[in-house]
Amino acid sequence: MNDFLAARSQMAISLGFHIIYSCIGMVMPMFMAVSHYKWIKTGDHVYKNITQAWSKGVAIFFATGAVSGTILSFELGLLWPKFMEHAGPIFGMPFSLEGVAFFVEAIALGFFLYGWNRFNKWFHWFTGVLVGVSGVVSGILVVSANSWMNSPSGFDYINGQYTNIDPIKAMFNSSWFSEALHMTLAAFMATGFAVAGIHALMIARKRNINFHTKAFKIAIVFGAIAAILQPFSGDISAKNAAKKQPAKLAAMESYFHTQPYSPLVVGGIPDTAAKRVKYGIEIPGLLSFLVNDNFKQPVNALDKIPVQNQPPIAVTHIAFEIMIAIGSVMMLIGILYFIALWKKRSWLNKRWFLNLFILSTPFGFIAVEAGWTVTEVGRQPWIIQGVMRTSEAVTPMPGIHYSFYLFTVVYFTLSVAVIFLLSRQIKMVPKLYNH
Template identity: 50%
Template sequence: MTNLLAARLQMAMSLGFHIIFAAIGIALPLMMCIAEACWLRTGHPVYRVLARRWAKGAAILFAVGAVSGTVLSFELGLLWPGFMKFAGPIIGLGFGLEGFAFFTEAIFLGLYLYGWERLPARAHWLAGAIVAASGALSGVLVLSVNAWMNTPAGFRLVNGRAVEIDPLAALVSPAMLAEALHMSLAAYAATGLLVAGVHAVLLMKDRENPFHRKALGIALTVGGLASILQPMSGHYAAHVVAETQPVKLAAMEGQFQTERRAPLRIGGLPDPGTGTTPYALEIPAGLSILAYNDPNAEVKGLEAFPSDVRPPVRVVHLSFQVMVACGMAMAGVSLWAGLSWWRSRSVPTARAFLWAVALASPLGMIAIEAGWTVTEVGRQPWIIHDVMRTTDAVTSVPGLGISLAVYTVLYAGLGWIVVMLLLHQFRSSPRADELAAALTEDSH
């Protein structure tokens, strides 16, 4: 196994593992704060129980996310020294600010977890709000670094060296807003529907449980709204990709020829040998509208670019199709939830709906993994688009196969621990009769 392949596999595994916890770390604290805000507004104790339960889950996932995130920071230097040597002075500000946001989140999460009986109620809620805000900010700052890798800015290249460095310009590179918006909404949508799916399953077993009813309502509100807004952010992201990385757009859509009124493809399997994408359902002029808001706009195909700068078209196209399919299914379930609530003014609990939520619950995380594949594989062969190739950034130190094996075992162990802890949380979920007794005792 070559160093390049081993390093890419290890980085892909690390990112794929960590991004799940990063997404939950962005969204779950918001849901926790909403639950506590409902308690402060209504005085209904079930919201307080719900906020405490979600806080425990957030703490477990935050701890594992911190470990996997720390591993990633080491991997950047160990696996990609060429990248860090070049990019460190440019994007260091983003990493530094992300560290500040991370420690702020950790401090206030501690205050939130241990301050239930020690802080005034509104001060305690404020601590949770800071956790939610700093978690979202941490995600945005990390995405600013990835956006810079896709659309590098804030420096001038002279003889292979970066000069006239402007860290602020690098922080707000052309793709930054699109990536931050799209990924943040993805985190809220994926986490909201994932949590909704858990409570939907438990609600089917205990239909009168107010804990699961209120949890389902909050989770669907957060995940549903984000799912419905996500296609709009995707449309904006397509504009940015079309302007800054047209070769990635062509790979995403399996577009080989440069043409006006380029079709939008649903499905299909790109064939680089023939330069076609058979088995696809084509919507005439759909891609031109998506990318440029003009049905007659010209879209560059893969054949307009040298073969050595084209990304693996099949991987990118299929990953993009998976992401879009999952997103549309999530939006459909969210619209169902919204229409049902509008008609009855209550959280829908029909068995068919609960099954739909349960089946849709993993789609958000699948979409995130697929979308991240599009972002990273679609940039290949560049680690910094049009500046540095991935082959020039990888370490020359031997033995990366051993490192890959060790980290695989590490992540498998962490994953097993998380599953066991969360299963314990779900099994200890209060039944309706237990919850009624606890609420009666709390009211006294």
């Protein structure tokens, strides 16, 4: 493994694990705040028990998210020094503000965890809300920095120099809203379904049914709403990619030849040598309609992109199809849940219905990983779209593959520890809160 591939692989591993920790860390406090509010309003101690149980999970993921996020910040400087040298002054503001949001979240979490029976009940609840809000803001700020890499703005690039730097314009670049919306909804969808799936499993096993039923309802409402809204944010993101990153959109669709009535390809395996998609289903005109709001106007395909500027097509396309397929399934399950609430309440206690949520427990995070693969692989060969290639930003320091091996072991060990702590917490629920 050469150093360039090792550096990219290390970032991929780091981001792949961190995104799960951060999604849960930014969304779970919202669930916790809703449960806490219900306890204050109703006096039902089951909601207090849910809040306290979830707060332990929040603490676990806050710690792991802080560790993995800190590692990432060091990796940016150590693995990609040329990138940070040029980009740091331009998009440093969202990272700085994210640091502020992180500190607010840490302080608020400390107040919340140790504030039981010490603070006014509404102030205590507010500290929990602040944990959630600052976590979501933190996530949006990080995505803003990433969106700048996809749609660089806020500077002039003249003769290899960055001038007229405007950090506000860089932070609120043309892609930040669509990416922030899509990622925030993805976090709520993934975490909502994952938490609901765990509680559905406990309900199916008839363990502390009242506790888990109430917890399931809070989590799945967030997850289902996010899943239903996600296709609309995906449409906004795809339209933006068509304008700012046409090579990425073409790779997502494995769209090789520019033509009127540009087809949308469903599934299939790209054959880059033959420049076609095997086993896929083409829907004529649909890609034109989704991008241009009419069925005839052609969308630029890969034949309009120089080969040296094209991303890895197969990886981008397959990851995109996985994301779309899983997102569609989760949207349908979310719709089924609201149908059950509205018309078919008997479904709520059926084993087949619970099994839908149990089986979908990991779906959201698989879709999140696939989506980030599309975002990062689809931007290649650029680290800053159209400005700096990834190969130009990598460190000249040798031996990066050893670092990659080490950090891979660290992340897998950290994940095993997290799984152990969470499983122990879930097993302790009946003992602690069965009253």
